[in-house]
Amino acid sequence: MTVRVGILGATGAVGQRFIKLLTNHDTFELAALTASESSVGKQYSNAAKWRINTPIPENIGSMTVKSTTPDAISDDIDLLFSSLPSDVAADVEPAFLEAGYVVSSNSSNDRMSADIPLTIPEINPGHLDLIEVQRDNRGWDGALVKNPNCSTITMVPTLAALDQFGLETVSVSTLQAVSGAGYSGVTSMEIIDNTIPYIGGEEPKMQQESRKLLGEFDGASVSLHEMDVAASCNRIPTLDGHLENVFAETTADVSAEEAIDAMESVPGADLPSSPDQLIHVFDDPSRPQPRLDRERGNGMQISAGGVTVTDAGLKYNCLAHNTIRGAAGASLLNGELLVDAGWV
Amino acid sequence: MTVRVGILGATGAVGQRFIKLLTNHDTFELAALTASESSVGKQYSNAAKWRINTPIPENIGSMTVKSTTPDAISDDIDLLFSSLPSDVAADVEPAFLEAGYVVSSNSSNDRMSADIPLTIPEINPGHLDLIEVQRDNRGWDGALVKNPNCSTITMVPTLAALDQFGLETVSVSTLQAVSGAGYSGVTSMEIIDNTIPYIGGEEPKMQQESRKLLGEFDGASVSLHEMDVAASCNRIPTLDGHLENVFAETTADVSAEEAIDAMESVPGADLPSSPDQLIHVFDDPSRPQPRLDRERGNGMQISAGGVTVTDAGLKYNCLAHNTIRGAAGASLLNGELLVDAGWV
Amino acid sequence: MTVRVGILGATGAVGQRFIKLLTNHDTFELAALTASESSVGKQYSNAAKWRINTPIPENIGSMTVKSTTPDAISDDIDLLFSSLPSDVAADVEPAFLEAGYVVSSNSSNDRMSADIPLTIPEINPGHLDLIEVQRDNRGWDGALVKNPNCSTITMVPTLAALDQFGLETVSVSTLQAVSGAGYSGVTSMEIIDNTIPYIGGEEPKMQQESRKLLGEFDGASVSLHEMDVAASCNRIPTLDGHLENVFAETTADVSAEEAIDAMESVPGADLPSSPDQLIHVFDDPSRPQPRLDRERGNGMQISAGGVTVTDAGLKYNCLAHNTIRGAAGASLLNGELLVDAGWV
Amino acid sequence: MTVRVGILGATGAVGQRFIKLLTNHDTFELAALTASESSVGKQYSNAAKWRINTPIPENIGSMTVKSTTPDAISDDIDLLFSSLPSDVAADVEPAFLEAGYVVSSNSSNDRMSADIPLTIPEINPGHLDLIEVQRDNRGWDGALVKNPNCSTITMVPTLAALDQFGLETVSVSTLQAVSGAGYSGVTSMEIIDNTIPYIGGEEPKMQQESRKLLGEFDGASVSLHEMDVAASCNRIPTLDGHLENVFAETTADVSAEEAIDAMESVPGADLPSSPDQLIHVFDDPSRPQPRLDRERGNGMQISAGGVTVTDAGLKYNCLAHNTIRGAAGASLLNGELLVDAGWV
Known part of the structure; x- marks a missing residue:
């Protein structure tokens, strides 16, 4: 058809x-x-x-x-x-x-x-x-x-995977590619040898949309997820691919292995453009990197890596192609x- | 003399x-x-x-x-x-x-x-x-x-200013310039149109050194500060100037104005190379930016900006010239x- | 006064x-x-x-x-x-x-x-x-x-120095910084990991202005210099400093040493902002480079290097700060x- | 087989x-x-x-x-x-x-x-x-x-097309990608916001190899083509794709149309990896550009553009993927x- x-x-x-x-x-x-x-x-x-x-x-x-x-x-x-x-x-x-x-x-x-x-x-x-x-x-x-x-969609699949451990507080720092601002959105003089720690309207979007996406739908309305989200959004000199550092505090203890298992267990949807596995988690702590990994799954797969438990909670990185998956x-x-x- | x-x-x-x-x-x-x-x-x-x-x-x-x-x-x-x-x-x-x-x-x-x-x-x-x-x-x-x-020294002055509000948890994401790796530390093929979310040894340094710097010295030893610190360190395509996104949870409530006042109140030391005011806080949320602001105070001043209170705590950005102040x-x-x- | x-x-x-x-x-x-x-x-x-x-x-x-x-x-x-x-x-x-x-x-x-x-x-x-x-x-x-x-002024001082050898044909290829197009002239998506081999109107300017600058003034009018000039102008991902590759055919034979001597002999003007020596010639064939050399003489000195005699004539490189000297x-x-x- | x-x-x-x-x-x-x-x-x-x-x-x-x-x-x-x-x-x-x-x-x-x-x-x-x-x-x-x-192979197909007009003098300026130097050949500190007007050994290679490639083989030896070639080679901040500005003086008059026709008439070889047409010539004077055009013909096609007749001869630009075609x-x-x- x-x-x-x-x-x-x-x-x-x-x-x-x-x-x-x-x-x-x-x-x-x-x-x-x-x-x-x-x-x-x-x-x-x-x-x-x-x-x-x-x-x-x-x-x-x-x-x-x-x-x-x-x-x-x-x-x-x-x-x-x-x-x-x-x-x-x-x-x-x-x-x-x-x-x-x-x-x-x-x-x-x-x-x-x-x-x-x-x-x-x-x-x-x-x-x-x-x-x-x-x-x-x-x-x-x-x-x-x-x-x-685009910045929300990069992070939310990983949060969905971790929600079973009780998400309480999420802080996220984004390193966003210039294509996210459209063809003329960022001038070369703004960004060569530079970084802009602000993208108008982006932080509220991440903070709100993520709670709606993970919220519960009861047939009449969606209740926002209760987690607190703080986002700091940066524009950096890359062309495509948003990389994000996520810090997540959960009610339950979670080991790095459990977090990785949870992420890797999220299936793709049974739809033509969805990858078989939604999130690929790298062992190599230096991955994912925008230029090397943004094309995974025809640009539709989320990548993650650097999953680590610290005194302050779980931390990890995630990446998606911002103009395809995003x-x-x-x-x-x-x-x-x-x-x-x-x-x- | x-x-x-x-x-x-x-x-x-x-x-x-x-x-x-x-x-x-x-x-x-x-x-x-x-x-x-x-x-x-x-x-x-x-x-x-x-x-x-x-x-x-x-x-x-x-x-x-x-x-x-x-x-x-x-x-x-x-x-x-x-x-x-x-x-x-x-x-x-x-x-x-x-x-x-x-x-x-x-x-x-x-x-x-x-x-x-x-x-x-x-x-x-x-x-x-x-x-x-x-x-x-x-x-x-x-x-x-x-x-x-260099990445620790960019953040710690701002934390010292905020410690009066009771620092509990600090998550920090760094956007670090290539000069921090030395002249040959980062190849051009690694970093053009790319970002590397890992710098070997950098995260433990930030997590530990910051606690020693803010620790108390009793004449015999320094006790580490009790705050929990989680750091995610990224190498980006800038030449000089480390930019950092800090998320800080404090025991006391703190408004953005109080945080800004605290930061701007840190005096320079009475030494030839110390700036009059240690931390300059920008009103413009898009500042500090590495190329525009790294030379402030002959490269010895810390810049901050984007100070905001979120549901998840205080967040702000800070910047220092990594090969001068750092x-x-x-x-x-x-x-x-x-x-x-x-x-x- | x-x-x-x-x-x-x-x-x-x-x-x-x-x-x-x-x-x-x-x-x-x-x-x-x-x-x-x-x-x-x-x-x-x-x-x-x-x-x-x-x-x-x-x-x-x-x-x-x-x-x-x-x-x-x-x-x-x-x-x-x-x-x-x-x-x-x-x-x-x-x-x-x-x-x-x-x-x-x-x-x-x-x-x-x-x-x-x-x-x-x-x-x-x-x-x-x-x-x-x-x-x-x-x-x-x-x-x-x-x-x-800006692209003309980078080259013409070196041509003026060489004119004593009888300039016949000059081909010049420029590698121009983005600041030459003004603050918003070149978008980041156009230039990151890229080069644009065309700058509207630039090539005729170089081809014509250079002949007027080196032309003779008889009290009533300036006759254009007779040399033929071909210019190819490129925009590259640098911030400031235009670098140019010049190929010059002269009627008289000229050795690299003679060319270097001629360039280094051009005095500054007796004016506050003119450098003592107009053109600095590097021995190191890898210089001048835009980021390292554009600030010479407070951005008012021309740099040259790579002076070489080939079968096809003399070739060399020159550089000037495009928003200062240019x-x-x-x-x-x-x-x-x-x-x-x-x-x- | x-x-x-x-x-x-x-x-x-x-x-x-x-x-x-x-x-x-x-x-x-x-x-x-x-x-x-x-x-x-x-x-x-x-x-x-x-x-x-x-x-x-x-x-x-x-x-x-x-x-x-x-x-x-x-x-x-x-x-x-x-x-x-x-x-x-x-x-x-x-x-x-x-x-x-x-x-x-x-x-x-x-x-x-x-x-x-x-x-x-x-x-x-x-x-x-x-x-x-x-x-x-x-x-x-x-x-x-x-x-x-790699820099020779980018230019020589276009010269082969033009040789029917009697190539006498060729001056070429290259804007070469960092991948040509191998993975660690160019550091990020050398090339961000910069250009290096020298690549060791590259200029003689272009000047000599091009004459051998266009030389005549009589069954016993190859006589070098008689044209004079002057090459200036630059390393610029692009990842892949060498762009070159060529200035060619010919014995016969040649119009831009004739030059374009000649280039577009070079057939591919009847081999699996050869493109149908060896050289694609763009009408748009701002093309070819490395990032947009290096992948043409699976990286095996040569691109050209900006073909113009000047007082000093013919000039044009050409591009090839340096690690594939090159x-x-x-x-x-x-x-x-x-x-x-x-x-x-």
């Missing part, structure tokens, strides 16, 4: 990643591309400044870019992926939902709204049923699911979950 | 920093340079591969490099600075101490030894009196003082303390 | 360099700062996003930013430095000239105009007399002098020349 | 690239790995510090590393690839040739020897018949072919040529 999909905001950095991921997808067929008004009516290859180091697939390059409105795209699109800037998404996504479209969105708006599911398919697929609540509340015919922020791949996987769960 | 000083291990990266710092020193006169056997007898300018972006001072460049033995240097040297590799220092420093020299050492060996003072002059100058114990124990005529590791400048300042306290 | 000076376009990257250079100038007193309308009326420290790693001088930070119009600045300004974007400069500079101001401009517009002197004080100070022609042609009471492009410092030096020559 | 191949010097950077390229080769079966004595007897996965961002193929990781001597490897190896350091290769390769092995070597020794073929299969495959001369001269049963240096891939292709031509 083929699912016809479209991309809202197809010319940007995440939009390009969507195209690359969808090009070889077994069941999704890319049938619509939208962008802002200056691109509408152009061939995609002329509208996008393509930045990926493999050429634009020919059949995609010749597609005509459409306006980001429900009227502009044909009715036979089954599923939309959104990589719109969050302010644009807040304006535009509701129209598609009212028009009955199912949307898997990477945009950051509305992630913490009580009736919007925020999901990682391997971690909290059941939250998807918030769609029922959402439809009741909003009168939408469509359905909207969000994936978390953005386009995260939405894609939610799209696969929507299909699998019968919402598409 | 002029103090005649020498440098043990003068050709390496830290040795070169010593030379730069000593060149314009008001009271210290550089009178002896030693290095490994392959350099002995050469003019310094031929022995050292000079890597600092100002030329070697002419009078230093023409000095003859001597062997790193007490016999090789003249008796009228009052104070020695050591930037020997720690394994060499372990072999060689004792001979100088037996011969009666006063040594301010940056080498990492023996920092945790019970009778070796580990000092930051603005923080724990009183620990210097461990020299009495040291002389009793070891029968040395000289005196040995160590400064802490290495050569730290030893130099200890040398000034030794003179001021009458040990030289 | 104090000369009261102003900066047109004081908030940008070159404007900030002007401020840094003027802060400690012996005879120039900074008395006016202008910027675009959004900054007008603000204190300079609030208007500029200061990017230099030493703080804004206090007395400058508190100055009020004025509009870039002759009316906005007081009459007792003797000399203006312009770092306006070239399109703005084309609109705005003429008004100041009509109003009688003497302007030393770094903006690229009008550099090749027949009646605008394009000068490097150590190389072609006599071209300044084009001001007579300029006043006749344009009816200006003021005077306008331009300095060449921009703000170049204009400053032209300002000093204007004063020395009696135009101010 | 399967060809059983071995790698001499399998643990280094180029050795690892050989393994990656051979893993999926249709006709070559990797059957022997050798390395220096410290690795002999170990499993490959323990002997090599694997640095490629895909895991070691399992069946290769479990192979036992052998000594680099003819006795240590089995007789049924048909073809050897050598990535030994050139000094080791000079000592060791002759023993394999005397023992009858056919060796395709990337090592730089002996490239200019009169009886050693230096080949790029798409450019000068006929030079391979120097093997006859070689066997006569040296009494070898085996055969030795070399590929050129090293391991070059040897592999020569190996395929040896098989195709019947020497294996």
Whole structure:
């Protein structure tokens, strides 16, 4: 069975990643591309400044870019992926939902709204049923699911694995790649031989989204997980791959071996883009490293390492490819979950 | 009064920093340079591969490099600075101490030894009196003082400021510059577009040295501070300046304002190379940044910023120039303390 | 004697360099700062996003930013430095000239105009007399002098030294730092682990300006030098300092020693900011290097090295600090020349 | 038909690239790995510090590393690839040739020897018949072919295309990636925010090898091409991909269009690893760029761009992946040529 999909905001950095991921997808067929008004009516290859180091697939390059409105795209699109800037998404996504479209969105708006599911398919697929609540509340015919922020999604799978030991306090320091800020987000003069210990809005996202993702869904609402989370977010001179140092205090004692076992035991989801094993844990304490390990599992696997028990609790490092597992791949996987769960 | 000083291990990266710092020193006169056997007898300018972006001072460049033995240097040297590799220092420093020299050492060996003072002059100058114990124990005529590791020294001044609120647990994540590994310590292929979440031996140093520095000296020994410290150390693609994200849990409640006041209230020491104010706290949450702020106070001031109270405790960032405040400048300042306290 | 000076376009990257250079100038007193309308009326420290790693001088930070119009600045300004974007400069500079101001401009517009002197004080100070022609042609009471492009000024002093051997063909390849594009000119995603072999407009500038600078002035006009110049310009991941590989074919035979002698024999100008010797030539073939050598002579000296005779002619490398010698410092030096020559 | 191949010097950077390229080769079966004595007897996965961002193929990781001597490897190896350091290769390769092995070597020794073929299969495959001369001269049963240096091989295909216009003088400036120096060849402190305008031995290699590659083989010897070549070689902060600016003076007039046509008309060789079209020429003057374009044609295609006619002649840029097309891939292709031509 083929699912016809479209991309809202197809010319940007995440939009390009969507195209690359969808090009070889077994069941999704890319049938619509939208962008802002200056691109509408152009061939995609002329509208996008393509930045990926493999050429634009020919059949995609010749597609005509459409306006980001429900009227502009044909009715036979089954599923939309959104990589719109969050302010644009807040304006535009509701129209598609009212028009009955199912949307898997990477945009950051509305992630913490009580009736919007925020999901990682391997971690909290059941939250998807918030769609029922959402439809009741909003009168939408469509359905909207969000994936978390790139820095959140890097850490949360490891926390999910450790939650059996009673997570109390989590402090996390991130070393984030420049691609997370979009193509023009970080200038070269800002970052060569430098580091910026601040990313606007990022720390609250990590602190809140992680608690929703690990929260319990009772059929009506998600209660936030009780753990306290403190995040310090840094931009460093790497291109792709967010590395994070996590310090976790748990109610139960946990050895490094138990923590590693727990992480390695998290299965992939039974979905096309999910890896067999969600988290790979390295023995070598100098791994994971962004450039060497970000492509594991086609960029969809989480890596971890340096798992150590200290006087102050457990500490370890984790890594994910921020524009694949942390953005386009995260939405894609939610799209696969929507299909699998019968919402598409 | 002029103090005649020498440098043990003068050709390496830290040795070169010593030379730069000593060149314009008001009271210290550089009178002896030693290095490994392959350099002995050469003019310094031929022995050292000079890597600092100002030329070697002419009078230093023409000095003859001597062997790193007490016999090789003249008796009228009052104070020695050591930037020997720690394994060499372990072999060689004792001979100088037996011969009666006063040594301010940056080498990492023996920092945790019970009778070796580990000092930051603005923080724990009183620990210097461990020299009495040291002389009793070891029968040395000289005196040995160590400064802490570069990553430790970046954080400890801020912790000293916060200790009044009852430090219980400290988690710290470091973003360390490549110069900390010495000139050839990190290859370009390791670090371009990459990060290494591991620096051998660095985490135990931070976890232990910080507790000794903040420990109490009762005239006979230093009792370690009771706080728990967890450190995760990362090497990133910056040249100079270690940036650190600190998460601190305290027994007393502390507001961001109180924390900032406490940090800004730490005075410099009354020594030539100490800044007037030890810690500068930025309002701008995106500061301190390594390239913009590492030279503050001639590289001797600590910078801090991003002071925030979270559910999980206080968090903030701090920065120091790792080869000045974190290495050569730290030893130099200890040398000034030794003179001021009458040990030289 | 104090000369009261102003900066047109004081908030940008070159404007900030002007401020840094003027802060400690012996005879120039900074008395006016202008910027675009959004900054007008603000204190300079609030208007500029200061990017230099030493703080804004206090007395400058508190100055009020004025509009870039002759009316906005007081009459007792003797000399203006312009770092306006070239399109703005084309609109705005003429008004100041009509109003009688003497302007030393770094903006690229009008550099090749027949009646605008394009000068490097150590190389072609006599071209300044084009001001007579300029006043006749344009009816200006003021005077306008331009300095060449940063990549041109790095190479031309070495060519001037070699011109005695009969320059026929010059091919030059540049490795240019990102600061040359302004603070936001090159994104991090464009340049990390990458190189861009194209800088819009740069190659024609080098090919034309070099011929004007080395051209002969007969009192009425400058005839372009007859050499053929081919330039390939690359942006690389360095912060400051343009390095250039020059290949020069000459009518006369020239040995490496003769070429080196010729370069080292170019004196500085007798002006406050000119180095004693204009070009320093390294013996070490691996020098000059941008990070190690860009600060020579306070960023005003040209470095050269690798001088070699090949079957295809002479080749060598040269380097200059692109925002000092190549921009703000170049204009400053032209300002000093204007004063020395009696135009101010 | 399967060809059983071995790698001499399998643990280094180029050795690892050989393994990656051979893993999926249709006709070559990797059957022997050798390395220096410290690795002999170990499993490959323990002997090599694997640095490629895909895991070691399992069946290769479990192979036992052998000594680099003819006795240590089995007789049924048909073809050897050598990535030994050139000094080791000079000592060791002759023993394999005397023992009858056919060796395709990337090592730089002996490239200019009169009886050693230096080949790029798409450019000068006929030079391979120097093997006859070689066997006569040296009494070898085996055969030795070399590929050129990585910086030479990037430029020579474009020169071969232009030679129809009468190449007289070629000046070339290279911007070379750090991987060309091997894993530890360039330290991070040397190259971050910096450039090194010198690579020992590189310039003579480019100047000489290019003339041999384009020289004529008359059955007995290769006469060097008469063009004059001047090369300036720079190391810049990129990981992979050498970019080169070429300035070419020709006896015949040549337009940019003619030059582009000539380059685009060079066919690939009819060998498994050769691209269909050897040189891709970009219209976009800002391309090729190392990070975006080095992987074209699985790293085996040459890219060019910026083709322009200036007063001083033709100029253009070219790019190749230095450890694939410039090293391991070059040897592999020569190996395929040896098989195709019947020497294996």
